[in-house]
Amino acid sequence: MPNELFRRHFLKAGVGFIGAAAGKVLFTDFSTVVLAQSTRQLEWRYCRKCQALFYDGYGKKGRCPTGNGHVAQGLNFFLAYDTPETPTAQAAWRFCNKCYMMFYDGYPNKGVCPVGGGHVAQGYNFVLSHDIPASGLEQNAWRFCNKCHAMFYDGYENKGTCSAGGGHVAAGYNFVLRFKGNLEDDVQLVPCSPPSCY
Ligand SMILES: [Zn+2]
Ligand SMILES: [Zn+2]
Ligand SMILES: [Zn+2]
Structure with missing residues (x-):
């Protein structure tokens, strides 16, 4: 399930080192990227x-x-x-x-x-x-x-x-x-x- 792995990775990344610094805006941007990136x-x-x-x-x-x-x-x-x-x-x-x-x-x-x-x-x-x-x-x-x-x-x-x-x-x-x-x-x-x- 590559897409699911991507989603978890980005969510963890967002919480780990984006969330602490910048909050939800960047977090949301990453989620959008994950959804757009469905074919690899x-x-x-x-x-x-x-x-x-x-x-x-x-x-x-x-x-x-x-x-x-x-x-x-x-x-x-x-x-x-x-x-x-x-x-x-x-x-x-x-x-x-x-x-x-x-x-x-x-x-x-x-x-x-x-x-x-x-x-x-x-x-x-x-x-x-x-x-x-x-x-x-x-x-x-x-x-x-x-x-x-x-x-x-x-x-x-x-x-x-x-x-x-x-x-x-x-x-x-x-x-x-x-x-x-x-x-x-x-x-x-x-x-x-x-x-x-x-
Ligand atoms: Zn050649
Ligand atoms: Zn050839
Ligand atoms: Zn070769």
Whole structure:
């Protein structure tokens, strides 16, 4: 029940460190944010082989540019979909049903899929935050690769393995992705601020 977890987290946060300082106005604002934020999908992960973002919620792990399936490591991202695009949140990010990577579907050219040809979109239309400060439950340095069109993590010296050859090459926005923390216990973490929560 992700929505219920969100609600409890925000209510606890509101009581814990907003309520004491500012009372009900901010508390009410947080509640509004929670209600508006009803569509997110969990199980988006970093692949430690290619450094791209892929969907790990199926038994099969797609196709990694390094060969075989992707291998998840680290944070479990919790991504918004089917919500309006804003100046700091870009739509048209899609799941590729061939390689399972997250790719940008806003161009006529669909990039380079490790399975062959371009990526093929399926399912939700993800709307991803960019160029905002990362809160305690968000990670930045996620970028669009202008060679394969996948989302990859650009925070390391090594740029992973691109389906188009060599490493990924970052272009455009600096994406800030929300991950699932320990929502019940880590109330000291700063929750996302409204621009990043939509
Ligand atoms: Zn991979
Ligand atoms: Zn693909
Ligand atoms: Zn690439």
